[in-house]
Amino acid sequence: MNLKTKYGGWSPYLAGALLGLLAIASVYATTQLIGKTNYLGTSTTFVRAAGFLEKVVSAEHVAANEYFTKEKVRVDWQFMLVIGIFFGALISSIMDKSFKFENVPPTWEERFGPSIGIRAVGAFLGGIVAMVGARMADGCPSGHGLSGMMQLSVSAFVALTMFFGTGVIVAKIVYKRRSS
Amino acid sequence: MTIDQLLGLITGIIFGFLLQKGRVLRFDKQVGAMLLRDMTIFKFMLSAILVGMVGINLMSDLGVITLSHKPMNAGAVIIGGALFGAGWAVMGFCPGTSIGALGEGRWHAIFAIIGMIVGAAVYAELYPFFKSTVLAWKDFGKIGLPEVTGMPKWGIIPMFWAAVIALFIFFEKKKL
Numbered sequence: 001m002n003l004k005t006k007y008g009g010w011s012p013y014l015a016g017a018l019l020g021l022l023a024i025a026s027v028y029a030t031t032q033l034i035g036k037t038n039y040l041g042t043s044t045t046f047v048r049a050a051g052f053l054e055k056v057v058s059a060e061h062v063a064a065n066e067y068f069t070k071e072k073v074r075v076d077w078q079f080m081l082v083i084g085i086f087f088g089a090l091i092s093s094i095m096d097k098s099f100k101f102e103n104v105p106p107t108w109e110e111r112f113g114p115s116i117g118i119r120a121v122g123a124f125l126g127g128i129v130a131m132v133g134a135r136m137a138d139g140c141p142s143g144h145g146l147s148g149m150m151q152l153s154v155s156a157f158v159a160l161t162m163f164f165g166t167g168v169i170v171a172k173i174v175y176k177r178r179s180s
Numbered sequence: 181m182t183i184d185q186l187l188g189l190i191t192g193i194i195f196g197f198l199l200q201k202g203r204v205l206r207f208d209k210q211v212g213a214m215l216l217r218d219m220t221i222f223k224f225m226l227s228a229i230l231v232g233m234v235g236i237n238l239m240s241d242l243g244v245i246t247l248s249h250k251p252m253n254a255g256a257v258i259i260g261g262a263l264f265g266a267g268w269a270v271m272g273f274c275p276g277t278s279i280g281a282l283g284e285g286r287w288h289a290i291f292a293i294i295g296m297i298v299g300a301a302v303y304a305e306l307y308p309f310f311k312s313t314v315l316a317w318k319d320f321g322k323i324g325l326p327e328v329t330g331m332p333k334w335g336i337i338p339m340f341w342a343a344v345i346a347l348f349i350f351f352e353k354k355k356l
Contacts, residue, residue, distance in 0.1 A: 087193050132306075
């Protein structure tokens with residue numbers, strides 16, 4: 001088995017297995033140091049980020065909102081984890097020179113052309129729908145996909161099936177090349 | 181910075197580093213999986229699950245950590261999961277990978293990130309409505325596969341390993 005891929009980077013099996021070790025270490029470390037078992041997850045941070053931004057406009061509105069009150073708008077362990085992902089990816093991509101400014105991803109360009117505007121609208125609308133779904137399902141591919149599956153949670157198996165099943169159908173419709 | 185923030189930051193940096201090294205942050209890898217042409221993200225994710233599953237269940241058995249299942253709220257997980265999948269296909273990132281993609285220079289991920297922050301705000305506004313509808317339909321609670329199937333977890337885990345390894349062999353044979 002090749003540990004390096006032909007485009008640089010590591011074998012996904014190796015990088016994934018190391019992520020598994022990180023998940024174990026993280027669960028142990030949070031239990032020992034914070035006194036609470038924290039599992040890897042990212043999507044609640046988007047709720048907190050929305051709360052912080054809304055607070056600038058109307059702090060009362062955020063304080064009165066049931067969901068923001070439930071999830072607590074604060075910079076917690078997970079918020080810093082999400083910020084860390086940015087820096088980890090930045091460090092790794094600079095180290096192996098795979099850092100690249102990309103305007104439009106190739107697969108998108110094949111179907112919708114090089115327009116940044118169209119890509120922006122697609123990503124923005126997709127983002128809204130995806131996050132409403134992730135919050136409703138109470139997790140994303142990190143919280144359900146990784147952490148939930150590792151714990152053999154029933155909700156994780158159902159969520160991941162729905163994520164991917166719907167993704168396959170929608171991707172087939174959206175990226176289907178026009179027959180010319 | 182508090183200890184939990186520092187711990188989160190360090191964990192996140194390693195998380196982001198591994199996501200980038202596994203090359204799973206890319207739009208093309210995520211959409212490639214949904215188009216059934218490139219299974220890199222599944223190789224990565226399932227490898228992490230195989231390793232993590234053993235360690236986490238072992239630590240839970242030893243009483244070192246506690247498991248924390250997310251509730252199997254049927255309407256929420258099924259409808260929310262479908263919405264997520266639909267948005268994911270168009271956006272080409274999930275919440276964690278969008279941040280990492282920005283880190284490796286794929287700056288168009290910013291539009292996805294802004295969309296997701298708006299989506300979170302939308303959800304917060306609609307929460308009372310969802311709470312009385314979708315979230316109220318049927319909640320099976322925080323359940324794990326061992327309780328549902330009646331099988332011991334150390335019976336399920338080897339079966340899961342065998343199934344995933346068979347899938348990996350299939351991916352490699354088909355060059356996916």
